[in-house]
Amino acid sequence: MPNPIKRTVFFISDGTGLTAEALGHSLLTQFEEVEFKQVRIPFLDSLEKAQEAIARINAQGEEDGMRPIVFTTLVNQELGELVHQADAFCLSYFDTFLAPLEAELGRKSSHTVGRSHGTAESSEYKKRIEAINYTLAHDDGITDRDLAEADVILVAVSRCGKTPTSLYLAMQFGLKAANFPLIPEDFDRGRLPGTLEKHRAKLFGLTIQPERLHQIREERRAGSKYASLPNCRYEIAEAEKMMRREGIRWLDSSTKSIEEISATILQELNLR
Template sequence: MPTPIKRTVFFISDGTGLTVEALGHSLLTQFEKVEFRQIRIPFLDSIDKAQDAVARINAQGEADGMRPIVFTTLIDAELAGIVHQADAFSMSYFETFLAPLENELGLKSSHTVGRSHGTADSSDYKNRIEAINYTLAHDDGITDRGLEEADVILVAVSRCGKTPTSLYLAMQFGLKAANFPLIPEDFDRGRLPGTLEKHRPKLFGLTIQPERLAQIREERRAASNYASLANCRYEIAEAEKMMRREGIRWLDSSTKSIEEISATILQELNLR
């Protein structure tokens, strides 16, 4: 098996760095044969910090024997100019996208630090926090009370990715996402758990390849029947049979990211 190519990547921002990291990830995932070591430098808001970042980038390049890759979202032109003097392959999202957009619109942008995080109004923030609290309170079938408020209800056997997907939907989109595990008792009864039948339009199912499920469960509960391949095959087969019988839309999460799963759910259930 060939040794993967290794490169160091810096994500540099005058804010939290989450935006530039998300943008960079969308590009890096296209290079499956490269192993990226990722470093985030947030809140770069002074010349001293910019110079420290340059020193850090150059030192990493010397240690790697290969120049790092640098993604930036720095509004301040002076700070961006300093950072881009580093011996690295640098990409500025504002220079790449903002300047052409200014030309197209015939307007200058505000060039305000943290502007992307300041435009959301307080009601949007409040709704997002409310969605997160709702999702945490309705994780893993803790309760079936208040399901009429849910935007989506995920169902799947244990360890298919229900909880992280639910939290992503809540944090990223402000959706109230409940989730319920499908367990052997449900298969024996031949019925959905709790009072889910009357919320059928909100249901969305996840499944996974039995081999992958066994691997995940083995890390959690080694050498148990819960993690055995035979049991995983049984649970997956029964869960898929139930979802087909109940007319529940579902997808295989084995090779999909949370972002991909969430995008499919939004599309399939026509959620905004």
């Protein structure tokens, strides 16, 4: 297999840069044979910062021997044009999408920085904070109180991705997501923990390939029975058997991102 091509990618924004990074990632993941070094430059809101960014981009290009790729979500047109003077391949999401939208809507955009984050005092923002607090308080079966308030309850053996998925659902969608581990005692009893029985409609299961689970657990407790491949095979087999018997919808998280897992959960449970 040939050595991968290596390119440096900059994500530049007058805000946090998370939007530019998320949009850029959705494109970069389509190029499996290219290895990307990623750099985020947030809060670029002055000519001085723009000039510093240009110098940094140009210096990186000289070091790499190849011009960097730049994704920007700069609303300020003057700053955007300045950054585009860098010796780089620049892609601006606002240039690409805003002008066509203005033409379609027959209206000029406000070109206001931070409009997408102007809901800090809205009920939607407060709902998201409440969901995060709820999810943290109901992580890994810490408590079974207030499960009636949960939008979804994830179940899986340890290290299948319950916690990061729960937090993503809370942070991105404002959903109250509890999660419970399936443990050997549950398999011995042959049934779900009693507190989950009456919330069956909210349950969603995660599983994983035993070999992948073995790798993950070895990083946590190397050489332990908990991490051994035979034990991982046993727990996965028993968990999947239980979920089939109990009629719980589930998916294999082995090769899926948190975003993909969450999208499936939203669709399967018809959550908004």
